[in-house]
């Protein structure tokens with residue numbers, strides 16, 4: 001908790017809240033003693049002037065206490081809200097810089113819970129810390145000392161009640177704390193099922209799994225609710241029992257106090273003050289116990305947040321990164337005996353991948369599903385880093401460039417086209433924030449995406465969440481256009497043509513070949529269809545993570561068994577040329 005708060009809470013605001021709280025507690029602690037004085041010296045002796053004077057003093061302290069409380073709440077609320085804001089920003093900044101490796105480690109739904117629910121827990125405890133955690137110990141000590149000063153013998157009653165309360169609170173915590181801790185993981189589960197249900201709603205409907213998914217959600221929901229009911233039932237029992245203990249203490253003090261008054265060992269005013277101090281002591285004790293019950297939950301949240309914040313991206317920049325040449329038309333890309341293995345995987349996803357490509361060349365990668373095509377191209381923008389071997393661009397290891405520069409040099413179309421809410425123009429400007437409308441239209445034309453855009457509101461066409469208002473093929477073409485807007489040394493199309501019909505696929509590739517800019521760059525096309533790869537300068541055939549063929553279509557067709565198999569299977573399906 002402290003680690004999370006350090007540096008994210010203003011020292012001035014915390015000090016201010018602390019000082020205000022001290023003023024509030026001192027003012028509150030003064031009031032019972034002044035009451036005792038009024039009763040003992042004013043009421044008992046009929047001294048009206050004394051009553052007025054001490055009464056005014058009491059009003060002053062009461063006002064001071066209220067003002068200090070307002071000041072404390074203001075600073076506590078501000079500081080805790082700022083802490084929340086800062087944490088959310090820090091988590092987002094961290095997560096957005098995660099490499100795919102870190103994303104593979106923490107569930108996206110869990111990341112969302114950590115940024116929202118967990119941060120709220122921390123915020124609440126910070127608020128409570130700046131109020132109750134300061135108030136309770138000072139009040140407890142101050143009220144005990146003052147109660148002792150009013151009557152020593154009566155304070156013995158606390159030797160009975162406080163241990164009793166401590167045992168009771170201990171039992172409550174024993175049961176409640178694990179339940180409180182479990183709340184966060186159960187919230188994660190609800191979010192996970194909810195998120196999967198929403199993103200996969202079409203599949204759920206198509207497979208008529210609505211009932212199954214509903215039950216899965218109900219399961220997670222019920223699990224959370226049962227846990228919450230249990231924990232709040234325990235708390236519900238706790239408060240009346242604590243109130244009962246407080247009332248019993250009151251009765252005890254009044255009983256013994258009455259005898260002391262009868263013996264003339266204590267003035268009436270002191271008993272009144274003692275009763276108020278007793279309540280302040282017990283209230284402080286209750287506040288502290290509340291804090292002790294809620295802290296473990298916040299501590300669990302703090303650990304979950306800290307886990308994200310301390311997750312160090314495995315992909316790092318060198319202290320002094322190399323500079324990438326500005327000339328994008330003369331690049332050279334080399335995969336030098338590259339191996340790659342996913343975190344925790346037994347086998348390597350890529351083994352000994354070795355090839356070269358120069359500006360002006362198109363490299364196509366073909367292979368069955370799971371053969372490693374996506375893994376291979378993901379290494380290029382350093383979504384993952386090689387396990388062995390080296391990838392170099394213009395003779396320099398890509399790990400020696402900054403990630404920013406490298407990703408500027410590589411334009412990537414992922415397998416699943418992802419668009420963002422906004423206009424088509426805004427989406428295209430992801431490729432280049434300064435791209436003119438003319439440049440965007442040119443890219444849309446190459447990607448064969450200009451026709452369905454023109455028909456609508458042009459570049460101002462609205463894009464719904466995830467590009468939901470476009471067909472799969474249209475989304476894919478927009479994603480291709482976005483990559484083409486960017487001026488890069490290497491263009492990577494990861495199975496981006498699969499959602500296109502044959503005609504559009506071949507027209508698009510012809511446009512790419514004819515474009516004066518793209519034809520001088522390196523183009524890497526991942527594909528499943530022979531027709532898509534046939535005219536590439538170099539075709540890489542992948543099988544089970546290994547490069548089993550390397551050459552042109554004619555060469556591979558003549559002597560590569562795996563390539564021949566792919567051709568044969570597609571001829572059977574009537575797909576190949």
Ligand SMILES: Nc1ncnc2c1ncn2[C@@H]1O[C@H](COP(=O)(O)OP(=O)(O)OP(=O)(O)O)[C@@H](O)[C@H]1O
Nearest residue numbers: 104342345349367368369370371372373374375376
């Ligand atoms: N994030 C990941 N974590 C662990 N293993 C992975 C991960 N992504 C892919 N793999 C594994 O790596 C291997 C290669 O997967 P990859 O996605 O590169 O294949 P692909 O040739 O692109 O397949 P497809 O044509 O179906 O997209 C597969 O066995 C897959 O199970």
